[in-house]
Amino acid sequence: MKCQLCDKPATVHFTKVVSKKITELHLCQSCAEQQQIPSLGDLSLSAILQSLIGQHVGPLSERLSRLTCPTCGLKYMEFRKHGRLGCPADYNAFRAGLEPILLRVHRSMRHVGKVPRRRKPEAHETELLDLRQQLRQAVQVEAFEEAARLRDLIRKKDTANEPG
């Protein structure tokens, strides 16, 4: 198929549906860029998610913009920018900013379905997550003695609860 605006092969196929009226465009990459057609990547789930984040947490962002996860150090604004969370503890740390998004995407805020049979206390897992974060920082600043201590501690705590 050829580009509708020039003769190069069409690689961007854009279907627009506005109040039941469908418009199709078949363009080559450079014409598509000139027409400012969003690229394929822009139409992905994560892009849709990001536009949702923008729409639904706008009014809250004053307070949220200062939030940082105490466990992994991710800032709420970074999540807002990339649409990915940093660690399991973010679900609690960013609760106020996440709930409107969950409600919009899933129309629900509460899990229904499978539950793992073997579970460890959440506190234990968060502690390990914390220790791993400290270890990473220790390695970064070349505090090797501290790093070795943390590594042993993680090993001990991890194997103390080794599944069995």
Next chain:
Amino acid sequence: MNPDNMVQSTGEWLRGNGPESDVVVSTRIRLARNHAAFPFTCRASSQQKTEIEHMVRERLARLERAPPLQYMNVAKLSQLDRQFLVERQLISRELASAEGPRAVAVDSRESISLMINEEDHLRIQVMRSGLALDEAWQDIDAMDDQLEQVIDYAFSDEFGYLTACPTNVGTGMRASVMLHLPALGLTKQIEKVFRALQKINLVVRGLYGEGSRASGDFYQISNQVTLGKSESAALTEIREVNRQIIEYERQARTLILRDTKQAIQDRVARALGTLQSATMMTSEETMELLSSVRLGVNVGLVSDVPITLVNDLFLHTQPAHLQKLMGTQLDGEERNAARARYLRTRLREGGPTPN
């Protein structure tokens, strides 16, 4: 397992022998899981990713009731081999193009694959031929049960399985059914079907991933909601919608055979003729022509091309497969020539003729 040994064959899910296989190509379910005591992949250091990879690998080896899994270090594979695994749907595009330590474990039938250090630490995937949501769920549920014995999953009572992207949180389950809908395409009813689907929160995509235009009339239908709806409720919803679409597609096939048989016969014969004789063939044209042939086989207009051959050709004419089959890297033009040559040989070997 080594991509070079896989190239002549296809995974079992592409054999075309599953339920409703005249319309449904395959069923896929994936679960997103994370280790509770590590940051998510995008926030993990290279060392932590290595640690996760080693841990998962070592624990996979401990599973007693899982099929033997072959482990591939994706970071060490060539770009061609990674593309090859994407074409076989064993790894995602994201895993192929990601950086840092990452891997995939696959069973010999290519029906189970476990991606490590994708967007989530663990992406478990099960593929089945035809419409087989229950069977796929049983397989993946059993695999997940075993994995939870050896890996501490990030889970909260409130939000379920915790994932890097909030669109997956809850069950972490995405079930997709890949449909071949040529008659709905020909009768221009496909848009209508999809508008109805969007209203009930199911996502439709073309073959080969997110956002791409459906080529060869292949469409994937998947659930969007993962929080607040149980796995079985989501599967029931998807099953019912698919039953309906299968029915529409079959009605459309009956209709075009009744009202425009000659035109359809001509379309199928031309498609087969072109595939058997062209000397240059793009990937896109191949998909479109094979789609017509597949329709012809399924409505009885072509009798001597086995459906497995058609399914094979869809996969084997993809760029990475073609290059591995030819044993050399090929640029665009060379690829089109090699593709045409390959199609001619394979379709003439079987000696098919249109009725």
